Amino acid sequence: MTRRLALIRALIGCAVFLAFVAAFLGGDATACLAETLPRYQFLPALLAVLTVPCSAAAAVLVVLVLLTLAFGRVYCACLCPLGVLQDLARRTGRLVQALRKQQDRSRHSNGDWRPALRYTVLAVALFSSVLGGLGILNALAPYSLFGRTMTNLGGPILELGRRGLSLACERLEIFQFSEPGTIPVVGGVLSITAIMLLGLCASSAARGRLYCNTLCPVGALLGLLSHVSRFRVRADRETCTACGLCARRCRTDAIQVAAAGSVQVDQSSCVRCFDCLRVCPSASLAFTTVGTTGTCSVEDVAGELTADGNQMGLSAGCRNSRRSFLGFTAASVAGVAAVPFRPFVAPRLLSADSGAVTPPGSLSTDNFASHCTGCHLCVAACPTGVIRPDIFKYGFRGLLQPTLSFDHGYCDYDCNVCTQVCPSGAIRPLAMEAKQRTQIGIAELHKSRCVVYLQDEECGACAEVCPTHAVYTVERDRILYPETNGGLCVGCGMCEHVCPQRPRAIIVEGSAVHAMAQPPFASTPKVPIAEGSSQPPAPAEEDFPF
Amino acid sequence: MYRRDFIRTAVVATPAAFALPNLLLASKTQVALPPGGFPDLVAVRNGEPAPMFDRAMANFGGMKRFVAKGQTVVVKPNIGWPREPRTGANTNPELVKRVVEHCVEAGAKKVYVLDHSVGPRNAVCYEKSGIGAAAKDGGAVATPGGDEKYYQTVEIAGAARLKTTKVHELVLGCDVLVNVPVLKHHMGARATIAMKNLMGVVWDRVAYHKLGLQECISDFCLFKKPQLNVVDAYRVTMANGPQRARPEDVLAKKMLLVSTDIVSADAAAVRILGATPEDAKHIVLGHQKQIGNMDLSSLKIDRIAL
Numbered sequence: 001m002t003r004r005l006a007l008i009r010a011l012i013g014c015a016v017f018l019a020f021v022a023a024f025l026g027g028d029a030t031a032c033l034a035e036t037l038p039r040y041q042f043l044p045a046l047l048a049v050l051t052v053p054c055s056a057a058a059a060v061l062v063v064l065v066l067l068t069l070a071f072g073r074v075y076c077a078c079l080c081p082l083g084v085l086q087d088l089a090r091r092t093g094r095l096v097q098a099l100r101k102q103q104d105r106s107r108h109s110n111g112d113w114r115p116a117l118r119y120t121v122l123a124v125a126l127f128s129s130v131l132g133g134l135g136i137l138n139a140l141a142p143y144s145l146f147g148r149t150m151t152n153l154g155g156p157i158l159e160l161g162r163r164g165l166s167l168a169c170e171r172l173e174i175f176q177f178s179e180p181g182t183i184p185v186v187g188g189v190l191s192i193t194a195i196m197l198l199g200l201c202a203s204s205a206a207r208g209r210l211y212c213n214t215l216c217p218v219g220a221l222l223g224l225l226s227h228v229s230r231f232r233v234r235a236d237r238e239t240c241t242a243c244g245l246c247a248r249r250c251r252t253d254a255i256q257v258a259a260a261g262s263v264q265v266d267q268s269s270c271v272r273c274f275d276c277l278r279v280c281p282s283a284s285l286a287f288t289t290v291g292t293t294g295t296c297s298v299e300d301v302a303g304e305l306t307a308d309g310n311q312m313g314l315s316a317g318c319r320n321s322r323r324s325f326l327g328f329t330a331a332s333v334a335g336v337a338a339v340p341f342r343p344f345v346a347p348r349l350l351s352a353d354s355g356a357v358t359p360p361g362s363l364s365t366d367n368f369a370s371h372c373t374g375c376h377l378c379v380a381a382c383p384t385g386v387i388r389p390d391i392f393k394y395g396f397r398g399l400l401q402p403t404l405s406f407d408h409g410y411c412d413y414d415c416n417v418c419t420q421v422c423p424s425g426a427i428r429p430l431a432m433e434a435k436q437r438t439q440i441g442i443a444e445l446h447k448s449r450c451v452v453y454l455q456d457e458e459c460g461a462c463a464e465v466c467p468t469h470a471v472y473t474v475e476r477d478r479i480l481y482p483e484t485n486g487g488l489c490v491g492c493g494m495c496e497h498v499c500p501q502r503p504r505a506i507i508v509e510g511s512a513v514h515a516m517a518q519p520p521f522a523s524t525p526k527v528p529i530a531e532g533s534s535q536p537p538a539p540a541e542e543d544f545p546f
Numbered sequence: 547m548y549r550r551d552f553i554r555t556a557v558v559a560t561p562a563a564f565a566l567p568n569l570l571l572a573s574k575t576q577v578a579l580p581p582g583g584f585p586d587l588v589a590v591r592n593g594e595p596a597p598m599f600d601r602a603m604a605n606f607g608g609m610k611r612f613v614a615k616g617q618t619v620v621v622k623p624n625i626g627w628p629r630e631p632r633t634g635a636n637t638n639p640e641l642v643k644r645v646v647e648h649c650v651e652a653g654a655k656k657v658y659v660l661d662h663s664v665g666p667r668n669a670v671c672y673e674k675s676g677i678g679a680a681a682k683d684g685g686a687v688a689t690p691g692g693d694e695k696y697y698q699t700v701e702i703a704g705a706a707r708l709k710t711t712k713v714h715e716l717v718l719g720c721d722v723l724v725n726v727p728v729l730k731h732h733m734g735a736r737a738t739i740a741m742k743n744l745m746g747v748v749w750d751r752v753a754y755h756k757l758g759l760q761e762c763i764s765d766f767c768l769f770k771k772p773q774l775n776v777v778d779a780y781r782v783t784m785a786n787g788p789q790r791a792r793p794e795d796v797l798a799k800k801m802l803l804v805s806t807d808i809v810s811a812d813a814a815a816v817r818i819l820g821a822t823p824e825d826a827k828h829i830v831l832g833h834q835k836q837i838g839n840m841d842l843s844s845l846k847i848d849r850i851a852l
Contacts, residue, residue, distance in 0.1 A: 415666075464664075500752045
């Protein structure tokens with residue numbers, strides 16, 4: 001069983017990873033995955049709980065915390081898709097090394113600098129987030145990083161694949177793959193994502209889960225909990241030969257082998273991959289609860305060594321405990337210290353004139369900016385491609401948070417997909433009827449630029465496509481002139497998208513706080529029309545008017 | 547199978563090339579000319595879409611007059627919007643099915659049904675309008691029109707403003723084009739009937755709006771005149787068209803107009819909306835550009851009540 005743990009965690013990790021890939025890239029077919037899976041991620045659940053304390057997200061958070069308190073960072077081992085992605089990169093790196101018949105170079109000294117960096121990152125991320133800027137958290141959080149990788153890099157690759165497939169299938173008159181997908185490529189975001197992914201893959205190929213114990217704020221937080229976890233990796237001092245294989249294999253550099261029988265595992269760094277259990281030639285390692293006879297915990301070893309008069313000074317175990325305590329204190333202080341400044345700083349971080357249009361269900365620009373984790377799941381799910389990645393649209397409030405761009409698409413009146421998938425409460429769930437009344441912006445007609453007003457020639461593109469009658473035409477001298485009715489407007493941007501003028505003559509101004517539009521013009525049928533042509537409405541016999 | 551062929555076709559495409567099938571058709575036509583000749587326009591009313599079309603085609607000498615054995619046909623309904631059939635925003639699916647069946651019965655090798663939908667996602671429009679399924683039931687292939695790769699650049703000789711545009715390759719390569727619009731009030735062009743329906747075989751519609759909607763609609767008909775225009779006036783959007791009419795704006799006129807002349811079809815159908823060709827200027831422009839005849843008094847019109 002002990003040796004199988006590694007295999008079990010690898011299988012679970014791969015299943016989770018594949019499910020997340022499908023959630024981001026599967027479109028309609030995997031909507032159920034996109035709507036559920038990301039809600040079990042730590043950061044989205046945390047942000048969702050901050051707004052609605054009594055929710056499913058709270059339960060998720062409690063489960064994740066209890067899981068960590070019981071078993072340590074199993075979340076990092078197999079529930080975090082970015083963790084599994086790093087494992088894949090590491091495996092590839094090892095494979096390349098093996099092919100080149102190189103020495104296993106993953107052996108390296110225990111980096112003393114890592115805990116310091118880890119807790120600094122956690123403190124800074126916590127401080128800035130409480131202050132009102134999710135930027136640092138969004139840039140570094142594992143789920144956000146994974147999501148951006150899937151959406152910004154995986155999405156375009158998948159779309160290219162679809163194009164190839166559609167070309168092949170169309171020859172056989174199969175049109176299942178012919179619907180063009182959207183490629184939300186935004187140069188800056190793409191570059192940032194690509195660079196971060198490359199760095200991540202390189203670091204994990206060379207040094208395993210380095211990111212998880214340095215830059216990952218979630219890892220740092222779970223590491224604190226993991227420090228007191230019930231189940232731990234322990235060595236049996238009777239059988240351990242101090243061969244050091246476990247330490248060399250460890251992907252987190254969490255194991256130190258000092259002498260025979262003194263294997264020390266840094267519980268806050270260990271991500272519970274169980275590789276050490278698998279490789280131990282004497283089967284001396286086990287994943288057990290505190291106090292099992294015949295094994296030694298880190299604390300035991302520490303005590304033993306000092307009692308033996310070993311000149312190591314403070315043992316690794318003690319150092320780890322102290323660091324964790326200091327880290328915990330620093331992060332808490334940073335978080336709490338930021339609280340009184342939030343009301344002053346947060347509004348100033350959000351550029352007031354950004355004019356950003358946020359997705360329906362986001363309630364307000366402020367709510368969106370304070371909850372969006374920048375995972376770009378809404379970007380991946382949006383069928384019209386109107387939700388686009390962005391870097392600085394919300395200033396320092398929310399780095400890498402997406403926005404709506406009517407140059408590239410428009411919000412489909414009959415779609416509420418983004419409101420269904422958002423896991424962090426940035427976009428709240430909206431039923432279709434509610435979504436169709438949600439005013440994310442208001443269209444403003446600039447008659448000085450409009451083709452019809454300029455040339456007295458018909459166009460009406462805006463009025464034709466408007467789903468709510470917020471844009472309509474009025475006839476004067478046999479010419480149809482567009483007019484607007486802001487009360488009906490939901491800000492879908494279809495009018496702006498189709499306007500032939502440059503700069504466009506009709507532009508949606510984003511609403512900082514979303515309002516409710518009037519009921520749509522065609523919503524309530526006064527005369528119900530029967531479905532199907534067998535029962536047409538009011539068969540009035542009428543002669544031809546020609 | 548056909549993509550490359552059509553690209554080749556498109557490269558050599560000239561309006562003259564499209565006249566060729568018509569010339570061939572004349573020799574293949576086995577339909578006896580009735581006394582007084584075939585009508586220019588047949589108007590049928592008070593029936594269901596399919597029987598009205600059957601009746602109209604009987605007066606036209608049957609579909610064999612237009613479709614010869616082994617020919618490729620494109621049926622172009624209005625599938626512009628993700629709306630159900632009851633809204634009248636798209637062509638009646640029963641009519642599309644019957645038109646396809648007529649083409650298949652006439653011996654067409656292949657019948658394609660397509661439109662470049664306005665609404666988001668071509669496939670959703672095909673599905674919601676019921677036309678995707680209707681086309682398949684009738685024996686046609688519902689082909690997508692929502693990707694620029696299907697569209698080839700053409701020049702339009704004699705065009706006032708739309709001198710060049712990109713046209714769906716199947717329309718460029720087909721032998722017979724059957725235009726099956728639905729009659730609707732339109733907030734931009736005043737009315738959308740047969741001439742405006744052909745906006746759905748081009749890629750860049752924004753150019754029409756930029757260059758002048760009414761002129762461009764008529765300009766495109768210089769390039770391509772459908773062999774047959776079948777105007778669905780069964781459920782007619784009388785106001786607030788083309789896609790968000792209130793239920794009370796949609797009237798069951800239960801009419802069908804069929805004409806070989808695209809301008810005549812529009813000139814007659816626009817009156818069902820209570821308007822005249824002067825209101826929808828592309829019809830007048832079509833007449834002036836000699837695309838067709840909008841003077842109904844000079845036409846042979848069969849008016850039939852079922």
